[in-house]
Amino acid sequence: MGKRIVILGAGFGGLHTAIILGRKAGQTNEVILIDRNSHHTFTPLLYEVATTPKEVANYIELHEITTYEISNILKGLPVRFIQSDISKVDIMNGDIHLASGEKIKYDYLVVAIGSEPNFFNIPNIRENSFQFKTFKDALRIRDAVWDLVSQGQSPKIVVGGGGSTGVELAAELQHWLYYIKREKKDCEGQVTLIDGGPTILNGFSKTVIDKVTRRLTKLGVCILNGSPIGNVSNNKVVLKNGQEIKFDLFIWSGGVKANSLMQSNPLKFEEKGRSGVTPNMTCLPFDPKLKLYGKVYGIGDIVCAYSENGLPVPMVARAAISQGTVAAKNILEELKGKNPTHIYKPINYPYIIPVGGKYAVAKIGPIVFSGFLGWLVKGLIELGYLFSLIPTGKALKVWVRGLKIFIQNDRLG
Numbered sequence: 001m002g003k004r005i006v007i008l009g010a011g012f013g014g015l016h017t018a019i020i021l022g023r024k025a026g027q028t029n030e031v032i033l034i035d036r037n038s039h040h041t042f043t044p045l046l047y048e049v050a051t052t053p054k055e056v057a058n059y060i061e062l063h064e065i066t067t068y069e070i071s072n073i074l075k076g077l078p079v080r081f082i083q084s085d086i087s088k089v090d091i092m093n094g095d096i097h098l099a100s101g102e103k104i105k106y107d108y109l110v111v112a113i114g115s116e117p118n119f120f121n122i123p124n125i126r127e128n129s130f131q132f133k134t135f136k137d138a139l140r141i142r143d144a145v146w147d148l149v150s151q152g153q154s155p156k157i158v159v160g161g162g163g164s165t166g167v168e169l170a171a172e173l174q175h176w177l178y179y180i181k182r183e184k185k186d187c188e189g190q191v192t193l194i195d196g197g198p199t200i201l202n203g204f205s206k207t208v209i210d211k212v213t214r215r216l217t218k219l220g221v222c223i224l225n226g227s228p229i230g231n232v233s234n235n236k237v238v239l240k241n242g243q244e245i246k247f248d249l250f251i252w253s254g255g256v257k258a259n260s261l262m263q264s265n266p267l268k269f270e271e272k273g274r275s276g277v278t279p280n281m282t283c284l285p286f287d288p289k290l291k292l293y294g295k296v297y298g299i300g301d302i303v304c305a306y307s308e309n310g311l312p313v314p315m316v317a318r319a320a321i322s323q324g325t326v327a328a329k330n331i332l333e334e335l336k337g338k339n340p341t342h343i344y345k346p347i348n349y350p351y352i353i354p355v356g357g358k359y360a361v362a363k364i365g366p367i368v369f370s371g372f373l374g375w376l377v378k379g380l381i382e383l384g385y386l387f388s389l390i391p392t393g394k395a396l397k398v399w400v401r402g403l404k405i406f407i408q409n410d411r412l413g
């Protein structure tokens with residue numbers, strides 16, 4: 001066997017890196033992919049999971065539509081998948097510590113372990129909030145909303161953080177409550193979206209912000225801007241300006257930071273605890289003279305690359321995949337004894353923000369469009385992503401099943 005390449009994390013970045021390296025180098029080298037989950041999660045659909053009631057889709061159906069078994073994706077590829085929690089990454093000695101106590105050495109390492117919620121040290125926020133990061137988080141939110149409605153309550157839901165995930169969740173929750181009210185007349189549920197900045201979607205184009213704000217207002221979402229959250233108790237959020245907002249359910253989607261697992265390593269950390277990287281996507285040690293064990297690449301949410309305008313590349317799936325491709329190509333060159341020449345070139349990633357029902361606002365290059373067309377394009381992009389992972393027939397089946405469920409969900413609430 002040649003070299004051992006270990007990839008940590010089977011999210012958007014890690015999984016694509018493993019597929020490329022498995023195809024191109026797996027026969028003559030050992031490619032290992034490690035993740036705590038047996039599945040890969042398609043996060044852009046989690047807002048649907050959080051708002052699809054049990055009568056429309058059960059746990060298994062939702063799981064099949066939004067998560068894909070890693071062993072199925074890797075079927076036939078010479079990649080060894082290990083399902084395990086990684087408890088420590090030691091890039092000075094070249095050891096990956098698994099929760100079982102097992103240690104794995106590497107020649108090449110690709111760190112792709114993503115991000116975790118950022119609570120910004122707001123007092124009591126962690127213990128009093130629902131998070132919105134994983135499939136299970138989304139199910140917990142759905143069950144909590146449904147429990148409140150079933151008990152005859154009118155849920156007061158507060159979503160903290162008006163970035164794209166907060167926006168899509170707030171919109172879809174309000175949309176769901178609207179349909180619930182049609183059946184349960186006295187259910188007056190209300191979603192409030194709080195963002196400390198002057199507007200929601202801080203950093204997005206003004207046209208997008210205006211369109212999304214109009215749509216949220218039309219749906220009935222109450223938007224509170226301008227004052228950050230000061231603290232949270234078990235039934236209310238207190239803003240720094242003193243305003244109190246009572247809730248039955250508080251969901252925190254106010255930001256993420258790099259997975260803290262890498263913090264014990266001597267790396268150069270940038271904003272949000274993300275590791276600095278070279279244009280080749282290798283991690284930068286805090287002291288350039290420091291000799292790391294083997295070659296350490298980092299991709300996706302865990303690292304901080306900069307775009308031409310000097311701003312950090314946003315933590316999005318497309319960036320993780322592009323960076324993974326660069327890392328994989330460089331490792332392939334190194335395996336051939338060459339110097340790595342591939343460089344990550346950030347672009348203005350297009351984005352689509354679903355804002356309740358069959359409506360989304362999209363920005364592709366300079367063009368902004370919205371409404372049903374945005375929702376349709378979003379669906380087609382999801383299909384394209386599925387095609388890149390699983391055989392065409394299966395991808396189509398999963399996509400159509402998802403489409404049916406989510407369309408039915410929009411109608412039934």
Ligand SMILES: Cc1cc2nc3c(=O)[nH]c(=O)nc-3n(C[C@H](O)[C@H](O)[C@H](O)COP(=O)(O)OP(=O)(O)OC[C@H]3O[C@@H](n4cnc5c(N)ncnc54)[C@H](O)[C@@H]3O)c2cc1C
Pocket residue numbers: 008009010011012013014034035036037040041043044045046047084085086087112113114115132133134165259261299300301302315316317318320
């Ligand atoms: C609700 C939601 C909606 C989103 N919507 C969009 C969207 O529409 N478009 C978009 O571009 N981006 C979206 N994002 C952001 C996108 O999901 C991330 O930018 C992307 O997942 C980053 O990819 P990654 O490979 O760096 O990490 P991830 O995809 O997060 O993968 C990290 C992997 O590492 C594993 N892992 C982490 N720690 C450990 C450990 N200790 N042991 C073992 N395994 C571990 C995790 O299980 C996970 O599989 C969304 C995110 C969320 C939460």
